[in-house]
Amino acid sequence: MFDTDITKSSAAGSGILSKLKHLGRERIALAFGSAVMFFLIFSSLRTNYIQGISPGRFWMMKLSWCECADMVLAGNSRVYRGLSPAQMQNHLPSMRIYNYAFSGQGFSDSYLQALEKVLDKNAPRKIIVLGIGPHALTKNSVEKNGYQKYAGMAFRERLVCRYLAYPLRWFRPLSPREIQNFIHWKVEKFYQHFHADGWIESWMEPEDPQRDISLARKKPPLTDPNRIISQTVMDNLIETVAKWRALEIEVYGFRTPVGAELSKLQNYKTKYDEEGFIERFEEAGGKWLSINPDDYHRYDGSHLNPESALTLSRDLARLIKESDPPDNKIKR
Amino acid sequence: MRFNSVAFIGFFLAFIVVWPILRRRNSSRWIYLIVASSFFYGWWDYRFLFLILASGLIDFFAALAMERRSEYKKWFLVVSICGNVGSLALFKYLDFFIMNLNYVGDFLGFDAEIPLARLILPVGISFYTFQSMSYTIDVYRGKLNPTRNPFHFFAYLAMFPQLVAGPIVRATDLLPQLMRNNPTTEENRWQGLRLIAYGYFKKVVVADNLAPLVNAAFDAQTPVDSAGYWWVIIFFFALQIYCDFSGYSDIARGLGKWMGFEFPVNFDHPYLSGSLREFWGRWHVSLSSWFRDYVYIPLGGSRKGTCTGHRNMWITMLISGLWHGAAWTFVGWAALHALYLSIERLTQWPKRLIRLPGGRHLCVAITFILVLCGWVFFRARSFTQATVILGEMFNLGHMNFKALPDLFQVQLLIPLATWLTGQVYVYLNLSEQPFIKNSPWVGFLRPLALGAIIAACIFFKGPGSTFIYFQF
Numbered sequence: 096m097f098d099t100d101i102t103k104s105s106a107a108g109s110g111i112l113s114k115l116k117h118l119g120r121e122r123i124a125l126a127f128g129s130a131v132m133f134f135l136i137f138s139s140l141r142t143n144y145i146q147g148i149s150p151g152r153f154w155m156m157k158l159s160w161c162e163c164a165d166m167v168l169a170g171n172s173r174v175y176r177g178l179s180p181a182q183m184q185n186h187l188p189s190m191r192i193y194n195y196a197f198s199g200q201g202f203s204d205s206y207l208q209a210l211e212k213v214l215d216k217n218a219p220r221k222i223i224v225l226g227i228g229p230h231a232l233t234k235n236s237v238e239k240n241g242y243q244k245y246a247g248m249a250f251r252e253r254l255v256c257r258y259l260a261y262p263l264r265w266f267r268p269l270s271p272r273e274i275q276n277f278i279h280w281k282v283e284k285f286y287q288h289f290h291a292d293g294w295i296e297s298w299m300e301p302e303d304p305q306r307d308i309s310l311a312r313k314k315p316p317l318t319d320p321n322r323i324i325s326q327t328v329m330d331n332l333i334e335t336v337a338k339w340r341a342l343e344i345e346v347y348g349f350r351t352p353v354g355a356e357l358s359k360l361q362n363y364k365t366k367y368d369e370e371g372f373i374e375r376f377e378e379a380g381g382k383w384l385s386i387n388p389d390d391y392h393r394y395d396g397s398h399l400n401p402e403s404a405l406t407l408s409r410d411l412a413r414l415i416k417e418s419d420p421p422d423n424k425i426k427r
Numbered sequence: 428m429r430f431n432s433v434a435f436i437g438f439f440l441a442f443i444v445v446w447p448i449l450r451r452r453n454s455s456r457w458i459y460l461i462v463a464s465s466f467f468y469g470w471w472d473y474r475f476l477f478l479i480l481a482s483g484l485i486d487f488f489a490a491l492a493m494e495r496r497s498e499y500k501k502w503f504l505v506v507s508i509c510g511n512v513g514s515l516a517l518f519k520y521l522d523f524f525i526m527n528l529n530y531v532g533d534f535l536g537f538d539a540e541i542p543l544a545r546l547i548l549p550v551g552i553s554f555y556t557f558q559s560m561s562y563t564i565d566v567y568r569g570k571l572n573p574t575r576n577p578f579h580f581f582a583y584l585a586m587f588p589q590l591v592a593g594p595i596v597r598a599t600d601l602l603p604q605l606m607r608n609n610p611t612t613e614e615n616r617w618q619g620l621r622l623i624a625y626g627y628f629k630k631v632v633v634a635d636n637l638a639p640l641v642n643a644a645f646d647a648q649t650p651v652d653s654a655g656y657w658w659v660i661i662f663f664f665a666l667q668i669y670c671d672f673s674g675y676s677d678i679a680r681g682l683g684k685w686m687g688f689e690f691p692v693n694f695d696h697p698y699l700s701g702s703l704r705e706f707w708g709r710w711h712v713s714l715s716s717w718f719r720d721y722v723y724i725p726l727g728g729s730r731k732g733t734c735t736g737h738r739n740m741w742i743t744m745l746i747s748g749l750w751h752g753a754a755w756t757f758v759g760w761a762a763l764h765a766l767y768l769s770i771e772r773l774t775q776w777p778k779r780l781i782r783l784p785g786g787r788h789l790c791v792a793i794t795f796i797l798v799l800c801g802w803v804f805f806r807a808r809s810f811t812q813a814t815v816i817l818g819e820m821f822n823l824g825h826m827n828f829k830a831l832p833d834l835f836q837v838q839l840l841i842p843l844a845t846w847l848t849g850q851v852y853v854y855l856n857l858s859e860q861p862f863i864k865n866s867p868w869v870g871f872l873r874p875l876a877l878g879a880i881i882a883a884c885i886f887f888k889g890p891g892s893t894f895i896y897f898q899f
Contacts, residue, residue: 130881133883134885255433274887
């Protein structure tokens with residue numbers, strides 16, 4: 096009986112092996128089949144969730160805006176995640192507001208010119224709101240930024256980005272954070288909702304409000320001149336503000352609220368004299384909007400969660416509504 | 428149109444659907460290849476098409492003329508070479524020549540500066556001009572009869588898988604293949620799929636994840652003062668350039684297999700070489716064999732004595748360095764390799780070391796270190812930067828490991844681990860080991876592994892994009 100069992104199990108084993116061998120002959124089909132299986136497995140590692148407009152379409156949409164706004168919001172990720180035009184419009188109902196911020200954005204010539212082009216020349220009141228932090232005034236951010244990346248795309252690439260954005264989002268690579276989370280067996284979900292007005296509503300579960308502060312503390316002082324405040328970039332921005340004022344465009348600036356400690360660390364490492372900059376900004380005709388960073392909650396130390404983004408949007412809208420137009424009188 | 432783009436995937440799928448029908452006859456096969464290749468090449472810039480057309484027509488008619496008027500064949504060869512080298516000189520080397528002229532003029536006290544031409548470098552010009560020249564030279568030597576059909580010739584010259592970054596395919600190899608309808612077998616398609624998948628993995632997962640780290644290190648205003656850091660960066664660059672370039676060649680060969688064509692192996696695990704001579708027999712084989720057959724051997728090779736042999740080798744290497752780029756750093760890289768080869772020829776050190784216990788492994792390690800030192804010149808922006816970096820690398824008393832943790836980022840773990848596993852598999856010849864060769868599971872596991880590689884190309888893709896050798 097025992098021998099029979101062995102014979103039976105051997106026969107069963109060789110049957111499985113021969114089935115596998117037969118399957119192995121269909122190797123191309125098997126390769127594609129297993130690719131689909133691994134695709135599904137790797138997809139389960141995604142912890143970045145996207146809602147609303149597909150990212151590619153979102154950025155192409157921003158680039159297509161032209162003479163459609165009464166108010167343009169400009170800056171980097173802290174602005175596109177931190178300001179909701181729809182919320183601002185609740186307090187400034189007569190204004191068409193667009194969030195024209197891009198990732199890692201610095202105030203380059205091309206970006207500043209693009210901002211002007213988004214404004215409707217015939218609008219009764221034209222406003223540009225600049226979210227200014229030290230990184231936006233470095234050479235690095237002027238040379239490598241989101242606006243440049245997308246505006247520099249060939250026409251064909253833009254078409255693919257815009258019209259194939261939805262199917263392509265399923266084929267986007269895992270981010271370093273997603274890979275890190277998998278390796279450390281950490282569950283950290285990141286949600287982004289892309290709105291048509293240029294706001295990316297974003298939040299994390301669980302939150303890590305100390306993350307960017309810890310990273311900033313660990314980094315040594317910067318030695319690369321491209322990553323500290325550039326006098327040239329600053330001078331160019333101030334000149335542009337003065338030029339806009341001469342064109343009767345109201346210019347407002349504010350420091351994106353990152354918390355006192357991170358703010359101090361960033362100012363120190365980039366050698367940013369914020370008070371000196373604000374003084375020059377106001378001399379050129381701009382108006383600085385002071386906000387209390389402690390009034391807002393950041394999910395990663397730098398970027399506002401949705402509730403705080405709506406609060407900041409409301410607060411800035413109120414400040415703009417209440418502020419008198421700067422020295423050059425504006426005809427409405 | 429880059430291989431790693433959505434546009435190319437769409438293009439190739441559309442191409443391969445119609446190919447089995449149109450490849451049955453010579454005329455439709457050639458015309459379809461030319462139309463597809465023109466579309467592929469013109470995607471970058473349609474103006475480039477006129478140059479490849481002009482260059483190709485010169486060579487096509489020069490070869491025919493050599494056959495009809497053989498008494499003047501030398502002059503027709505000169506016309507062909509001048510046409511090809513002339514276009515290279517104009518688009519690739521003119522500004523290099525002007526910059527050096529301005530430098531000499533400045534040194535001699537002349538104030539006036541010649542303005543740079545700033546001509547756009549047509550993609551792949553270094554590759555297709557060499558491919559075209561090999562045709563006319565082989566006709567001149569009597570190794571090949573010229574084709575009378577311009578479509579046949581242009582199908583060879585402009586074939587899209589290997590048009591912009593090689594492998595440089597000889598006319599003696601490809602023209603006969605183009606004369607036949609080569610239906611693909613299941614084995615071709617399987618091998619082609621493997622090559623395409625491995626090629627994409629090497630390029631988009633390994634090379635593109637290493638690129639940002641290497642670029643940041645070389646773009647920094649002040650180089651990091653750490654020997655450990657620079658050895659790791661140069662190792663990363665060695666991996667990047669190998670995976671980038673061999674990845675492209677693998678994709679080209681894989682696409683060729685799906686089309687029914689065999690392209691030569693261009694990279695044969697060069698970092699497992701036990702000598703510099705062996706390295707040059709495994710690295711960019713199509714180019715090094717081109718230089719051997721059309722420069723080194725016509726100069727006399729090593730047949731005319733030791734000194735002449737060394738001289739010919741140096742000339743060939745220096746021209747090869749200049750082929751890679753219009754900059755003195757490339758010449759410096761080539762000169763360093765020429766020096767290595769000269770020393771190797773004179774001392775025969777690999778043959779001596781290999782007799783020692785573990786000698787082969789020692790030879791491989793030494794060769795790899797020498798190649799790494801050469802890559803410093805290849806990648807550096809200037810001679811000054813290259814010498815500073817080499818100085819840091821050999822300042823072994825200042826290893827400064829603190830700078831290293833930033834380099835080993837998590838998204839590198841999978842590419843590095845996979846690549847190293849592959850190299851160990853090849854180095855130890857594990858595929859021939861009985862426990863793997865005779866295993867009944869191999870036939871099932873290979874497709875599974877390939878599926879994982881394909882999926883990894885999507886999910887672990889790095890941020891870099893352009894193939895390094897496109898700049899040549």
